[in-house]
Amino acid sequence: MNAVLELREVHTFIGSFHILKGVSFAVQPGSLTVLLGRNGAGKTTTLRTIMGLWSAAEGSIRFLGEELRGRPTYEIAAMGIGYVPEHRAIFRSLTVEENLRLAERRRGDLARRADWIFSLFPDLKAALRKPAGLLSGGQQQMLAIARALVPENRILLIDEPSEGLAPMLVKQVMAAIHRLREEMPILLVEQNFHAIRQLADRYILMEDGRVIRSGPMTELVGNPGLLQRYLGVVI
Missing domain, CATH: 3.40.50.300 (P-loop containing nucleotide triphosphate hydrolases)
Incomplete structure (x- = not known):
């Protein structure tokens, strides 16, 4: 193999x-x-x-x-290759949605994969308009992983x-x-x-x-x- x-x-x-x-x-x-x-x-x-x-x-x-x-x-x-770094490295002043949109390689990546991403991390769907810095530590880690899922890695x-x-x-x-x-x-x-x-x-x-x-x-x-x-x- x-x-x-x-x-x-x-x-x-x-x-x-x-x-x-x-x-x-x-x-x-x-x-x-x-x-x-x-x-x-x-x-x-x-x-x-x-x-x-x-x-x-x-x-x-x-x-x-x-x-x-x-x-x-x-x-x-x-x-x-999707990379989720140590300590998450999210943009704390941006909203959850803005963090995810920044990960797009092609326009519409997030829209195409949103249902799948939010099925994995439903907390993020409920917090789309919330600044990422206000999320709990666990939610921030979910966001860091979700960001790597926006493009097709x-x-x-x-x-x-x-x-x-x-x-x-x-x-x-x-x-x-x-x-x-x-x-x-x-x-x-x-x-x-x-x-x-x-x-x-x-x-x-x-x-x-x-x-x-x-x-x-x-x-x-x-x-x-x-x-x-x-x-x-x-x-």
Whole structure:
């Protein structure tokens, strides 16, 4: 099966710091793949490197067979990669509707996909005219994800969707992601292992800028020693 997204021996430097040290993995069609590791392992840098926000110094990043390395971020996004950044990065002074309209690549994108988006996030439909800064933390996260759904993307990269959310809101956001996986492959960075242990198909485990292990999620769930050693998780 041809990978939707494939990284081969990717190295990324931020200033003089060597952050990614030969990262290689693939995301397959129809899969939800979770990128795991402790803080500082390189997970967010991996997503930002895919999007061209940090430049890969070496290696290859291919999306649907096309090389991404060296392309500007706007061109990478236009190829069909939806990116939901850490900390949401919504426009707080704009309304929910204005935030969504800004995500259009073609005129009418939002109108064409509104019913689907609001079926996932009904709270947003009720708050269309409300400034995004007045939404709850969970609603802001829903808006950040919804914004990536306005254009017709082929894959979603989502960074820490449960960060700072109450448990009930985490369930709502993860339920929406569960439905999204039926529409497109997802590469997800998530610290809350218990929130994604039954959601993800595959895992990629990172430490110190390297992929140290990957495989089916069932394999990781069945290895409590590995979970405790690399994630500090006890199940």
